[in-house]
Amino acid sequence: MTAPAYDSDFWENLWAKTLRDQADAVARRPPNQFLVSEATSLTPGRALDAGCGHGAESLWLAAHGWRVTAVDFSTAALDHARATARYLGEEIASRIDFVQGDLGSWVPEAGAFGLVVSLYVHVAGAMEEMVRHLAGAVAPGGTLLLVGHQPVDPATGAPTRAAGQQQVSLQAARTVLDPGDWTLLVAEERVRSTGSGVDAVIRARRSGG
Numbered sequence: 300m301t302a303p304a305y306d307s308d309f310w311e312n313l314w315a316k317t318l319r320d321q322a323d324a325v326a327r328r329p330p331n332q333f334l335v336s337e338a339t340s341l342t343p344g345r346a347l348d349a350g351c352g353h354g355a356e357s358l359w360l361a362a363h364g365w366r367v368t369a370v371d372f373s374t375a376a377l378d379h380a381r382a383t384a385r386y387l388g389e390e391i392a393s394r395i396d397f398v399q400g401d402l403g404s405w406v407p408e409a410g411a412f413g414l415v416v417s418l419y420v421h422v423a424g425a426m427e428e429m430v431r432h433l434a435g436a437v438a439p440g441g442t443l444l445l446v447g448h449q450p451v452d453p454a455t456g457a458p459t460r461a462a463g464q465q466q467v468s469l470q471a472a473r474t475v476l477d478p479g480d481w482t483l484l485v486a487e488e489r490v491r492s493t494g495s496g497v498d499a500v501i502r503a504r505r506s507g508g
């Protein structure tokens with residue numbers, strides 16, 4: 300069987316179907332466990348949620364005082380996220396700027412964000428390139444938080460449901476993040492508390508600030 304391309308058509312179709320068939324379940328999805336554990340102690344400022352999907356993490360950030368730029372290329376996902384933000388009220392909705400963009404070509408404002416988050420985004424091109432773009436958007440003293448499903452279960456060596464996908468890995472983060480400019484505070488594989496599988500979790504602090 301040919302692997303999906305994970306391009307904008309793939310994601311648009313997947314989100315349209317998921318939101319049509321399981322809108323209530325999507326609306327009940329909690330914010331990502333690693334975002335909550337890693338970002339709760341940070342001082343709110345500007346945040347970028349790259350590949351925001353249905354928006355649970357952008358909404359959580361906005362509810363915790365962040366001004367969020369939430370980027371995705373799926374119209375269906377962005378419409379859903381916008382509607383949820385409006386439902387939660389003007390205070391939260393006004394803190395999120397939803398942007399339709401392709402992370403392969405959309406380059407965030409350099410050094411502008413106190414927190415850059417990207418969770419489970421599979422890219423069509425080289426992962427190192429996307430990490431480089433995202434890292435460049437972090438302000439001095441700011442935080443980069445990346446999480447990616449791992450294609451192979453490190454305990455068994457068996458392929459996971461993310462096999463064949465290009466998601467962030469510890470190796471990609473170590474390759475891109477120059478130790479002269481970045482402190483890797485977390486770089487480890489962690490078992491997810493929901494569903495199954497193992498994620499690479501990377502939290503890095505940019506020097507300065």
Ligand SMILES: C[S@@+](CC[C@H](N)C(=O)[O-])C[C@H]1O[C@@H](n2cnc3c(N)ncnc32)[C@H](O)[C@@H]1O
Pocket residue numbers: 305310311331349350351352353370371372373376400401402403417418419420421422423
């Ligand atoms: C697995 S979902 C994760 C969504 C959300 N971050 C989460 O953790 O629930 C991946 C998301 O990335 C988006 N995405 C994938 N590639 C992208 C790209 N090149 N540009 C913009 N968005 C992209 C998809 O539309 C989808 O919403």
